Amino acid sequence: MTPFKILYAEDDETLAFLTKDNLEQHGYEVTHCCDGNLCLETFKKGGFDICIFDIMLPKMDGFELATEVRKRNADIPIIFLSAKTLKEDRIKGLRLGADDYLVKPFSIEELLLKIEIFLKRSQKNKALEKPLYSVGKYAFDPANFIVFNDDEKISLTQRESELLKLFLDNQNVVLKREAILKSLWGDDDYFMGRSLDVFISRLRKIVANEKGITIENLHGIGFRFKCE
The missing domain is CATH 3.40.50.2300 (Response regulator)
Structure with missing residues (x-):
């Protein structure tokens, strides 16, 4: 020790x-x-x-x-x-x-x-203390809804933060769309689905330049947060 x-x-x-x-x-x-x-x-x-x-x-x-x-x-x-x-x-x-x-x-x-x-x-x-997550060059603080490094700080909404944490806790695992919606909202209706697409689009922009990190859209099934 x-x-x-x-x-x-x-x-x-x-x-x-x-x-x-x-x-x-x-x-x-x-x-x-x-x-x-x-x-x-x-x-x-x-x-x-x-x-x-x-x-x-x-x-x-x-x-x-x-x-x-x-x-x-x-x-x-x-x-x-x-x-x-x-x-x-x-x-x-x-x-x-x-x-x-x-x-x-x-x-x-x-x-x-x-x-x-x-x-x-x-x-x-x-x-x-709640742990920080590593997302490429960024650290993610789920308690304070921010993604940051020495040069940049990106504020997330609470839902975006919850979604990113869900992905990071299930890296390289296929998450069904319905399961994500129920996890975040407790519902999977059309309007929640549209909101989910907006949040995923925002997260994709954050990780767009991170080598080996992608958010895959599996048509008709759900999403997979890939980290190589």
């Missing part, structure tokens, strides 16, 4: 060494940074599961660092470790989006427990 990756910012070399060593002995992969700027640049490279930040960091303090991290990732757990004991500092840290605030000196057992709790919560939330 791949170890969870921790991004750890602390300028006290002795404390950083002891904390990093303890965390690694418990199976975590720890990347340590001694100042805020370096930590932010390291975070931008991605791949971390949780952040642990001291507040009194050189070049960029922990509060500013957490603010920048939150701009880029709203979900990654952040734990502050600080010698600052004022209630105002704790409240400020939590308002910036931190998940917890431990006052130094802290016990490694408490830190390990916090890490375990927040990683479990984070992984559970990820499991609940």
Whole structure:
């Protein structure tokens, strides 16, 4: 199993060494940074599961660092470790989006427990996220009715989104026209059929330049979303 990756910012070399060593002995992969700027640049490279930040960091303090991290990732757990004991500092840290605030000196057992709790919560939330689909050069987000890539975002109607998801869940399978209509509308009358043709025409335009992707019309039967 791949170890969870921790991004750890602390300028006290002795404390950083002891904390990093303890965390690694418990199976975590720890990347340590001694100042805020370096930590932010390291975070931008991605791949971390949780952040642990001291507040009194050189070049960029922990509060500013957490603010920048939150701009880029709203979900990654952040734990502050600080010698600052004022209630105002704790409240400020939590308002910036931190998940917890431990006052130094802290016990490694408490830190390990916090890490375990927040990683479990984070992984559970990820499991609940609705997946994106791959459609050639595009990603498809069925929850938000969009097809997108780095250069383009195409908004779909709810029915178009439901139809595309139905096709992607049944790639290379012949779907009877009546089954599609009943799945989307609960009916298969003439007017719904005409609407289906319009939606399929729109989806065909989106995938028109995607190599290996076609929406086949099987006359008198239905459609097949082919992905080679």
